[in-house]
Amino acid sequence: MNRAFSSLVKSVLVATLAVSGLASAAEHAAAAAPAKADAAKGATLYDSGDAARGIPACASCHGANGNSTIAANPKLAGQPEAYIYKQLVDFTTPNRVNPVMSTYAKALSEDEKKNLAAYLSAQTQKPGAAKNKDIVELGKKIYRGGIAANGVAACASCHGANGHGIPALFPRLAGQHQDYTVAQLQSFKASNSSTPPSGARKNSVQMQTLAKRMTEDEMKAVADYIAGLK
Template sequence: MNRLCKSLMVLQFAAGLVGFVAQADAADAAKPDLDRGKAIATQVCAACHGADGNSATGNFPKLAGQHPEYLVKQLHDFKVQPGAKKPARVNSVMVGFASALKDQDMQNVAAYFASQTPKPGVARDAATVPLGQKIYRGGIAEKAVPACAACHGPTGQGLPVQYPRLSGQWADYTVAQLNAFQQGAGARNNSEPMHQIASRLSNGEIKAVADYIAGLH
């Protein structure tokens, strides 16, 4: 009886060890490959976003230093999901690129851009900085617009998984995204809270807070 118990214990231990090794191998396989991510960034993304994620103009967002979880989510949102007619984010160029990436390569390129150092930006319109600061730090109570800082942080660093880093982002890009959030379906339909918030902002308020964000650090 003792021998049988010992044999069973050995078998259970061996099975547990095999399972542990399998889990460890799976975890290693899922780890982002920064070299692979760099290769994708250099060959595919650099023309618009820069090889290090610091795009040259506001037509394209800066990706350097962005939370990798956020980047992965956005890449998924550019893809048409099963049962949907359109992606949650509509951009004909990004739909093509995102659709060509496997999940692991999304992780790889997101981790690579997250590891890069973002270049700071500047606010360009001194006249609108007070309004932009007011909106970012305090919101607009009469319009039920919450402070941007409540989610994106006082210096625009965001919160991994949930809220993107905004610090130093091009003002033109931020304006374009707030306009897309205003439209919602057919433009950018991947955040109902942002749709509601953006819909309450005037064009002047959008430009003011976007310019303020560009110089935020």
């Protein structure tokens, strides 16, 4: 009888420890899992900022729902979530320095960066339009076929035929402001200088290489074509 009782006690103890171990493992896994981005919190931060920390509303520069109406500021609506997050991180490094964005990006927590990215990626971009019929055909040729003589690959090979990009890898270009696109190409090109100026973009070796092979007229042409993509 004692042996039977002892055996029962041991069985209960083993079962209890097993359940406890499973619970502990589950708790550990839950604690280790990254927090899911909260688009609702991202929307609040985007629209209102955080005055206590000196962070203005993103909408003041990038427009309602990420649809900037200022040609120098990019439209962010519909950009891939991972790409937006990466750029916010890059603004905190020497690879992408911007007097305004670097300051604010450094003030954001990792969760806030992810929340903003989740919110903006879910927004619908308002279409843009090509403006210069005299150069748009050249832009179309470059976008679709590149500039073989100078080793410039077709933009479409990475950003897609319609300029919608590839999530986590390449940004959406369709509908983007001409001025902003040209400015970024020039910033990538400037990074190739032996003494790159402040603001030069060094966060894409591929774009740095391609931009240095393009003239300003070619940049303007492809930017105008891109603006009209939908």
